[in-house]
Amino acid sequence: MKEYLHILKIGGNVIGNEITLTSVLNTFSKKEGKKIIVHGGGKKATFLAEKLGVSSVFVEGRRITDEASLEIAVMVYAGWYNKKIVAQCHTMGMSALGLSGTDVNAILSEKRPVNPIDFGWVGDPKKVNVSALNQFLKDNLNLVFCAITHDGHGQLLNTNADTIASTLGSAFAPFYEVNLTYCLELPGVLKDISDEQSVIDSLDFNAYQKGRELGYFHAGMIPKLENAFKAIENGVAKVIICGPDSFPANGGTHIFK
Amino acid sequence: MKEYLHILKIGGNVIGNEITLTSVLNTFSKKEGKKIIVHGGGKKATFLAEKLGVSSVFVEGRRITDEASLEIAVMVYAGWYNKKIVAQCHTMGMSALGLSGTDVNAILSEKRPVNPIDFGWVGDPKKVNVSALNQFLKDNLNLVFCAITHDGHGQLLNTNADTIASTLGSAFAPFYEVNLTYCLELPGVLKDISDEQSVIDSLDFNAYQKGRELGYFHAGMIPKLENAFKAIENGVAKVIICGPDSFPANGGTHIFK
Numbered sequence: 001m002k003e004y005l006h007i008l009k010i011g012g013n014v015i016g017n018e019i020t021l022t023s024v025l026n027t028f029s030k031k032e033g034k035k036i037i038v039h040g041g042g043k044k045a046t047f048l049a050e051k052l053g054v055s056s057v058f059v060e061g062r063r064i065t066d067e068a069s070l071e072i073a074v075m076v077y078a079g080w081y082n083k084k085i086v087a088q089c090h091t092m093g094m095s096a097l098g099l100s101g102t103d104v105n106a107i108l109s110e111k112r113p114v115n116p117i118d119f120g121w122v123g124d125p126k127k128v129n130v131s132a133l134n135q136f137l138k139d140n141l142n143l144v145f146c147a148i149t150h151d152g153h154g155q156l157l158n159t160n161a162d163t164i165a166s167t168l169g170s171a172f173a174p175f176y177e178v179n180l181t182y183c184l185e186l187p188g189v190l191k192d193i194s195d196e197q198s199v200i201d202s203l204d205f206n207a208y209q210k211g212r213e214l215g216y217f218h219a220g221m222i223p224k225l226e227n228a229f230k231a232i233e234n235g236v237a238k239v240i241i242c243g244p245d246s247f248p249a250n251g252g253t254h255i256f257k
Numbered sequence: 258m259k260e261y262l263h264i265l266k267i268g269g270n271v272i273g274n275e276i277t278l279t280s281v282l283n284t285f286s287k288k289e290g291k292k293i294i295v296h297g298g299g300k301k302a303t304f305l306a307e308k309l310g311v312s313s314v315f316v317e318g319r320r321i322t323d324e325a326s327l328e329i330a331v332m333v334y335a336g337w338y339n340k341k342i343v344a345q346c347h348t349m350g351m352s353a354l355g356l357s358g359t360d361v362n363a364i365l366s367e368k369r370p371v372n373p374i375d376f377g378w379v380g381d382p383k384k385v386n387v388s389a390l391n392q393f394l395k396d397n398l399n400l401v402f403c404a405i406t407h408d409g410h411g412q413l414l415n416t417n418a419d420t421i422a423s424t425l426g427s428a429f430a431p432f433y434e435v436n437l438t439y440c441l442e443l444p445g446v447l448k449d450i451s452d453e454q455s456v457i458d459s460l461d462f463n464a465y466q467k468g469r470e471l472g473y474f475h476a477g478m479i480p481k482l483e484n485a486f487k488a489i490e491n492g493v494a495k496v497i498i499c500g501p502d503s504f505p506a507n508g509g510t511h512i513f514k
Binding site: 051052071074075076077078079080082083084086087088090091095096097098100102103104105132135139141148150152153154155156 | 308309328331332333334335336337339340341343344345347348352353354355357359360361362389392396398405407409410411412413
């Protein structure tokens with residue numbers, strides 16, 4: 001069997017709570033195999049934007065990134081949270097390297113077309129520098145990715161962290177037994193958003209499509225599920241969407257083809 | 258002869274000017290051998306602190322770093338400037354990896370003692386992870402260091418960028434022919450701070466000590482010179498303090514034992 005590569009995407013609300021974050025990182029540090037953490041840090045960026053008088057606009061759950069918002073995103077994601085998490089990893093015996101998509105040209109993105117919606121400085125990943133990143137993994141480095149990429153022409157781009165996790169999972173699927181976990185504030189994908197007990201144990205693409213037609217899933221969950229199914233489609237061995245409490249036990253929602 | 262390692266420290270005022278920064282990076286990209294860039298970003302941090310209502314206090318030219326100031330420093334140095342410079346390096350054919358001292362435990366620091374002055378969350382470098390960094394250099398990565406380190410216990414520390422450049426130079430001196438350049442807004446070390454024509458071509462430690470006693474050097478230059486002499490003492494082959502205009506021609510002030 002191929003070696004395990006565990007990819008953990010940590011949601012903004014998990015990062016925002018120091019006790020929860022420490023607990024999740026601690027559990028993750030004990031996994032055997034290679035490890036990649038992907039994080040955003042949305043709430044703090046919104047908070048900082050407010051303090052600086054930069055207005056945050058969201059369309060379909062995604063932030064519109066003007067020049068000022070990009071600067072804030074880079075500062076918060078690539079700066080504060082990335083280095084905080086890397087420093088914390090070292091205290092747990094994980095030798096960690098913080099990365100954005102521009103470092104070693106790790107994730108080259110394309111600025112999203114301005115039609116139908118101009119999202120501003122937002123990028124969609126096009127190419128992963130698998131050989132450079134795999135060299136880091138082989139050197140036993142644990143990678144900590146923030147949700148910033150670049151276009152190769154000097155422009156940084158705000159990028160969806162769920163997409164980065166899925167993209168990295170897909171890129172490494174030929175080489176590793178990839179386990180991809182989306183850890184968010186909810187205990188998993190819910191049948192009823194108002195009822196945290198209504199976690200769907202497993203979800204396949206057919207059921208997802210039917211559920212989506214029936215309006216089962218709330219706006220924020222849909223891009224996450226799309227990314228999850230894309231990863232499975234691309235050969236990722238296991239995808240789980242779960243909360244911080246069910247993360248250690250591999251609870252939450254298992255995604256199947 | 259050993260292979261060249263060029264270390265370039267870029268000062269805050271050089272970083273703050275896009276045209277100057279591009280010109281300096283472009284010249285640097287053409288140097289043969291391994292390359293490390295070290296940067297701070299002081300002016301932007303001060304500006305952001307003002308906008309956020311965080312007061313900046315300086316003692317002996319060094320910032321007092323409270324919790325809020327540390328967060329700003331990490332955001333600006335490790336976030337915005339580090340990723341901007343890395344992205345720009347890629348456009349010049351330099352495959353770049355942005356680092357802080359916490360990444361791969363690159364530079365382990367000790368929080369500065371609170372006596373005689375409590376500088377807050379400020380660290381003095383104690384140990385460089387030479388083997389991990391050298392592996393990156395051997396993989397033909399150009400390293401871009403921001404002036405943030407850590408204490409190994411999860412605490413990030415604001416660290417003088419000149420000291421980081423000198424510390425890296427000293428650490429690599431046994432393995433490379435290290436050329437260390439401090440590129441600042443002035444054309445070099447000046448005899449008379451009000452006269453930019455008064456550049457001292459070369460300065461040895463004796464002359465420096467005498468000049469210091471006579472009050473020749475302004476407050477900001479003294480820690481830089483101390484770092485420069487420390488690097489030379491530790492085996493760095495060549496240390497130059499110069500402005501962006503004299504950087505290509507290796508003008509400025511040459512430092513000797």
